[in-house]
Amino acid sequence: MQDFAQHFINGLSLGSIYALIALGYTMVYGILQLINFAHSDVYMMGAFCSYYAARFLNLNDSQGLPSFVVLLMSSIIGCAILGFLIERLAYRPLRNAPKLNVLIAAIGVSLLLQYTGQSVFGDDPKVFPTVLPNVPVLEGSSFTVHSLDLVVLGVTLLTLLVLNLLIFRTRIGMAMRAVSQNMRVASLMGVNPNRIISATFILGSALAGVGSVLVGLKYPKVEPLMGTMIGMKAFIAAVLGGIGNLSGAVLGAVLMGLSEEMVVGYLSSTYRDALAFGILIAVLIFKPAGLLGRSATEKV
Amino acid sequence: MLSLFKQIEVKLDRKLRRKLNPSLKLKLILNRNLNLNLKPFLKASAGILLLSTCTKKDVILVGHFATMTGSEASFGTSTDEAIKMARDEVNAAGGIHGKKIEIITLDDQGRPELAAAMVKRLIEQDKVVAILGEVASTRTLAAAPIAQKSKIPLVTPSSTNPKVTQIGDYIFRTCFIDPFQGTVMANFTLNNLKLKKVAIFRDIKSDYSVGLADFFKARLLELGGTVVEDLSYQSGDVDFNGQLTKIKSAQPEAVFIPGYYTEVGLIALQARQAGIKAALLGGDGWESTKLYEIGKDAVEGGYFSNHYSGDSTDPIVVSFVKKYKEKYGRVPDGMAATGYDGAKILFQAIANAASPTPELIRDQLAMIKDYNGVTGKISMNEKRDAVKGAVVVQVTGKSTKFVQNVNP
Incomplete structure (x- = not known):
């Protein structure tokens, strides 16, 4: 069991990144029962937003907190606008259409963003500016914790806390919960469902923006298809934790990161994804609604 | 503007339809649909006809399929630039x-299935x-x-996996093969760097990387080195x-990463962050x-085997680097050099042939x-x-x- 501490830290750090994306999936699903496949591509667009912002402002070499905040803001704003537009232009016209139509629209938007990315930004990988240094901050005999690991974990936990406060302690959160339970009755109570749904998309997409900057700092490679794999893993993490449940998404994502890491560490690096996904399938066989999800009869 | 016309057309149509008899109506609908649907096809096919009739007589057509976009795009663009330079010279x-x-x-976007489709198109259409x-x-x-099935000679300038030319007698390569490249790096690691404990980190999705890792490993063990860890990504x-x-806890003296540059860059970054101080080694995929x-x-400080070195003083290399720099404004990389040689050798074979037919060129x-x-x-x-160094x-x-020249 040598290196267990290091593998645990690596897994936790990877899981926190999945968690930020998984939160976006789970929020949209919670309110619309829609799997927003375009979410992973919003994340990709966020990475490009901050990449180009950095180039425009010549931030490539300057290291420090102010430039990190600038990157974060540009990505968040870009993603929020994109998320709002996607909902307004692609999903809202289909509000009363069957669920399957919206799902297909989501896949369409996802492909549109990927191919737009390929033709506009080009396909070759870009190098993300590392504005925050990734230095060892805590060194034990058999493990090292890097500064970015802490930043990622901290940002994820903070986001979870803020989201929970927002949804369970504020008026807009109450409206979100009402809309997710019954859109029509909520609108009879004076809630404007369209506005609430827009707000949910803006919030979820902004989270993807935060995730994209953190991933960019940790793995400094930006390309138009970067969202595909991480998006799939985050989506599965959301399902594992119980889709629609915020804490579940984070728990699922951390489990996902840890199981991937442990498979590499103690089983086989070749079957990393296969075994990691296999473990998750096993969990879902025994808990079909996910770890923290409530099983409810699906109205199809 | 166009859609406005269409709207007017549709409105007129509706008015007409009410008055006309059913058979005429059908004709009208058919007519309109035909007009709308067939026009682009007609144009395209006319274009193809025109192209194929006017280009065939006075030129020799050579196809090139490459990754012009995608994560290994720099391979394709370098090779293509060099091939076009060779063409211009000839x-x-x-x-x-x-x-x-x-x-x-033609661009295969880095996807094997598209590479096959593009070669089919080059042979059948072009x-x-x-x-x-x-x-x-x-x-x-x-x-x-x-290419083998259609009996069209295919020359790969830079694919180093031995299986490539085993496909058939129409497939050629103008670069060295992985057993040689693996042997070179294993020899270099043991004899020049004097490093014995090596970890291997291979890309399981790539024939190139797996092959190179296997040959490196075999030679290293033969020479008395040890492989402390053999992992994949x-x-x-x-x-x-x-x-x-x-890999870190196996404490290797060197890590051999026979992958492509995009991943190798990230691996190197994370390896140094994880505290691995061993020498990093690789193959021509690093270029x-x-x-x-x-x-x-x-x-920094990593070693890899390559097809040529731009700072060589050989007059052929010097003149190639100079011409390439004038044309494209940068120093040619290894893929440009192999692409140039591959094209030049193919042109030489075409020139040697009595007439430019696929069989004679082969x-x-x-x-x-x-x-x-x-x-x-x-x-x-x-x-x-x-056979080359x-x-x-x-x-x-x-x-x-x-660093060093190695001959077979």
């Missing part, structure tokens, strides 16, 4: 058999007499059976911390300026001997593989430095 000297060479480049193509062995392996991965943690952009200081390709190329002296052996280079600054 055409400026009057062409071959009084005809000009024309290159048709009717090329020979094909140049692909750097990555996986994609050449996907496309070569089609998949191209497209971004997180390698799990594997690197294992790209992106390696230094992504890997930064982490790849026969001439098989007879290439002691061709003096940018990447060394090249001869074809009976397996249709080039390699160089070992070291990453220094944002470039590479010549």
